[in-house]
Amino acid sequence: MTQQPVATSDKLDAAVFKVAGVVVLGAIMSILDVTVVSVALPTFQSEFGASYARVAWTMTGYTLALATVIPLSGWAADRFGTKRLYMTALALFTIGSGLCATADSIGELIGYRVVQGLGGGMLMPLGMTIMTRAAGPHRIGRLMAVLGIPMLLGPIGGPILGGWLIDTASWHWIFLINLPIGVVALAYAWLALPKDAPEPSESFDFLGMLMLSPGLALFLYGVSSLPEAGTVSDNDVWLPMLIGAVLVVSFVIYSFRTRHPLLDLRLFRNRNLSVAAFSLFVFIIAFMGAGLLFPSYFLQIRGEDTLTAGLLMAPQGIGAMLTMPVAGMLADRVPVGRTVPFALVLIAAGFFTFTQVDPHTSYWLLCGSLFVMGLGMGATMMPIMTSALKTLHAAEVARGSTLVNILQQIGGSIGGAVMSVILTSELNGSRPIPGVTDPTTGKPLTEAQLAIAGQQQPQLLERLPVPPQLLERGLDFAANSFATTFWVGFALVLVTFIPVAFLPRRREPSHLLDDAPGQQPPMPVAIH
Template identity: 85%
Template sequence: MTQQSVATSDKLDAAVLKVAGVVVLGAIMSILDVTVVSVALPTFQTEFDASYARVAWTMTGYTLALATVIPLSGWAADRFGTKRLYMVALALFTIGSGLCATADSIGELIGYRVLQGLGGGMLMPLGMTIMTRAAGPHRIGRLMAVLGIPMLLGPIGGPILGGWLIDTASWHWIFLINLPIGVVALIYAQMALPKDAPEPSESFDFLGMLMLSPGLALFLYGVSSLPEAGTFSAAKVWAPMLVGGALVVAFVLYSFKPRHPLLDLRLFRNRSLTIASVTLFVFIIAFMGAGLLFPSYFLQVRGETTLAAGLLMAPQGIGAVITMPIAGILADRVPIGRTVPFALALIVVGFFGFTQVDPQTSYWLLEGSLFVMGLGMGGTMMPIMTSALRTLQAQEVARGSTLVNILQQIGGSIGAAVMSVILTNELNGSRPIPGAVDPSGKPITEAGLAIAAQQRPEILQQMPVDPSIIERGLDFAARSFAHTFWVAFALVLATFIPAALLPRRRTPAQPLGDDESAQARTPVVIH
């Protein structure tokens, strides 16, 4: 079957699904890795004797690498070919996984996670480029429904798999498991993906790259250093943020001059793209930032095992399983201004349950809240992305999705940093235990001891304390989580403001046209 006949048919046939299998396999590796590591953070604290803010860099370093390579993906796909570049990304991710398992210090682990991120950052954009070449942008909604498979497996399977591997084997296996999957994915990609015929259509914007990529990396580094420093006045926070912000501003001013800038900000003249980007940006700051704290509450306040925490997170993914395929179909038929507000309302209802947490909150309430949030999430992110891309010309889709992905990475980093700072500051307000200090000489607080005892009960044998101290500490820790969730809840409510401007009338998809090079560059990523 020819590429044109595939692209113009109404359904995703066997030829498209064969290619989709490669993309889904790579996406499963990348997305599972993010969710698996999220439940391993407390384990890293224990294994490497490091603070939560320090081990959080295993997530942040990965995100920084993503933000750095995403702007380069579209140009590199044209220059070197999508198949060749996709296999390089798979190899980088797999090698990075193997190296992570050999890490002897938290610094080494963070460095290897950056290498993983350089590969992982290209997997989804390149995979979507390959799929759109086969199916055409007029079926983006259906494509997103197919790519929803790894997005659903991530929230469900990642925490469970990570918890099981950590509890039954060791943390090393959350990375080692990627090695056989990576080898299979490389063989499958070599067999299933069409041969490359790279035809560079644009000159590379080196000056833009020298401003944007380092600017983003420095800015996000400063933002992500905030939880560890605890204040904006720390040089490691404001200095990289200032330099990075200046480079990004310089790029913004410069980007309107070249014909083919690294990031085409002219596309923000498109009202639909702008509104969708703002809506997604605000939502991600709120939801993704707080989302990292859900398993932490189960681990630190409720004393659950890593596996149990993963299982307790499953209802969120199950809820998304129900709505995401439906949302993918509706996105091609119904204006999202009529559906997304209802999905956001479900998230608000579910989120409210976590603002009420205490050390004995009913698991029925918490699991029900996660399920309702999952229902809402499945009907929010994918339709917003689909709606934005439908209004772009074929040659604009790659650049438009790159814009949205950069905003998504910035929003996720800001959200994680802000929520971590709020939670850390709240916990630091706990009453210190008279005469108790940690190895660094810092006073041990009631909340700090209670959280440590929940994860390692043997601590109480080494340091006998009045049980009322542990009880007060857990109460304080739970209130700290609740206060942090209230901030995220307010931000989710703020998402309704830009969401009210989403299109409520049907907008026809832009025609594919005859420009096959434009057709070949359509990276869409929800990472």
């Protein structure tokens, strides 16, 4: 690729911010779309007459597509050029958004979300490559803080924007809004990004791709099918998980025998990378899994509309916005082992409140807890990733960050599936109501399920002669079901303290500048 001078100043100059504008705009599209869809799931249920487990595939399909393209992104950037590939990813994401708005069934919507994911999965890793080459690898902490902007806007703006569009227009607009943004981003990328000359540096590992990408997709498909199936013994769960696990294990064995594997597992010999990867893996299972249930509590237990639920989630993003820039600068100077444990204490403290929720828990308490959790979030994930990257050589950055990112995708899918199974199991433990059935499944509705349905669709209760005390009992049971699920997430957050205790507490020498002057680090994959 065309070589660009690596800046040596500690400050990010105007040229870097010009390129950063392209990257941040693309990342905002991708991340906003994830958080916007999260508050639209109940709407999809009523619009398409599908179960929660079914509509959750609009999120899962996107994640599966991410897991498929992430391992390919590094090679593709070298082969086709970052500018060309980035614009292709933007176009694919924009086209996928337009298709989603035309969906007439939940199956179509899930399929179109996969198209979106194929484009969105490349936006963040490609953006990180472009930024690293423009800014220089010695300022990764500051770089992570800049790239953290869309990750802050996502939790703040996504639920609010999604709720407002759904309440004032229709669900179609949560996808249609991406069309003008995508066009602007494409034009900006064409003008701002430097022209590149792709020169592939190594052969593509086709055999590894045939094992790893399908293996990950099948394994995550099996895990994500668990909430709907309700048991691991279901063929839709254990069979794809088994086939996927066999393919992934085969790739692990194969990767140690080839010179340029698609995913270099030998990097796990680096202690800092291994500790950081495992810390994030456990944390993502706990936080992201339970985090999907936060807006569901506001929607299903408190009966709020999507806009209000989005506004109630905003304190979490505001908290992260305050700490992430500071944490990014500190990560270049202070060992993360001295800062991350304190941030994790904030997350645990905020999380504990949700283990005590009932149908009437104070919003001031819940929003304050989300704010405290956000403060911890902003000082946790980016510093850990920075620590891992700084101890790698420039030629290892892409492969190391790819490992961490794939573990994140697996952790997020496992966390979401586990929390959904626990919540569903708890809700099903409520007493069934004789003569009242679920219109989507035909099964008898329980007291908790009817109470939730009544909170979201009050007109439903007008057609059913249900005693108020029965609804109150069902709502209490449903709230306790959420609290029990949050207890599991809280326990996993506490488990995260174990690997975090092994993070470096002394300054580690950075190897990113050990290579020849002017050498460009290959593709890193940022946290998505």
